[in-house]
Amino acid sequence: MYGKFGENNRPIIGADAMFLNITATPANAFPLKVGDSAYIVSNDFDTNLLAELENGGSRTDYTANMVFDIGLDFDFKDIVPGLKYDTYLMMRTFNTHSLITDNQPGLYTLENLQDIAGQDSLALKIYKNEVLDLDIGRTNQNNQRDFTYAGNISYIKQMTQSTLTLNLNHLLYYAPNRTATQPDNRNLTFNLNGSFALQNKYILFANLNSSSSSKFIGTNRTNFFPTMGFAWVASNEDFLKDNKSIDFLKFRTSFGQIGTEYTASTFLYLDTWAGGRNNGTTFLGTANIAQNKFGYSLSTTANEAVDWIVYNQMFAGFELNMFKNSISALTILIFKLKIKLQKLANYMQML
Secondary structure (H helix, E strand, O other), X not given: OEEEEEEEEEEOOOHHHHHHHHHHOOOOOOXXXXXXXXXXXXXXXXXXXXXXXHHOEEEEEEEEEEEEEEEEEEEOOOOOOOEEEEEEEEEEEEEEEEEEEEOEOOEEEEEEEEOXXXXXXXXXXXXXXXXXXXXXXXXXXXXEEEEXXXXXXXXXXXXXXXXXXXXXXXXXXXXXXXXXXXXXXXEEEEEEEEEEEEOOOEEEEEEEEEEEEOOOOHHHOEEEEEEXXXXXXXXXXXXXXXXXXXXXXXXXXXXXXXXXXXXXOOOOOOOEEEEEOOOOOEEXXXXXXXXXXXXXXXXXXXXXXXXXXEEEEEEEEEEEEEOOOOOOOEEEEEEEEEEEOHHHHHHHHHO
């Protein structure tokens, strides 16, 4: 369990506005302050940064974060040797809000006047009257809740010259949304992957992903994305096993489908309407004149065909570790290639 609570007090003027005033106002444009409370401006530069920092108002930011996490590991070796299940449940809360008081500090200009003796003298002239904000406003409110439940069922079978590994992992993510025009974020993912290693040299692996998202509807909500690959550990072959320079050499390649969601968070698969009172959407009589009545209009047209973005991806490369017995191990990653083969995917689909 983890918690963090914060309170930050600062002037209401932000860093951007502060540095803008610094860069936009010449240093010799006018005195900043006369006496204890007379802030000076000129007709050309009517902002006094010191007045904003001292009397422009204050802002207090409050944050409260809490994380609850619990995990359990199960080993079923007494029932099925090599069978395990690891799982965890997490809940995260995030709350933030700010209280502000936005004052307008009093500002003055310096005027050249003549006294009764005809001598030049400086006088203060009111440029802006001071206005105090007696109410405390609330802004920048945010409230978020996240729930996560995940786990992995693993099975490892050791045989004489081979090893079989199977994994079934799942992830449920749920984040309620306070905005009525946006759906709650719900994602459910299952991954079934396995590998078969023969003599610790030749490895065949495959993965089947099932992903569900609340951003889609009907049969489009869940989609499947397969991947297959092969690896060859050349350094375990007899002709490289006793090599003094090459410690590890592995070639690998894979091909599969990748699916991503749209970034939009609205109900793209539902019609949405906008309107209300006095919005000019209702027309009465034969004249094309909007009436100040209750009315609603279609703002977003539903598209039930909205689906996952799916593309094919191929990965190929090899890993090389050398000079393990030297003073410092030198690991060289020679080549890692990840490309999108859209043309190849279209060709394969045609086949």
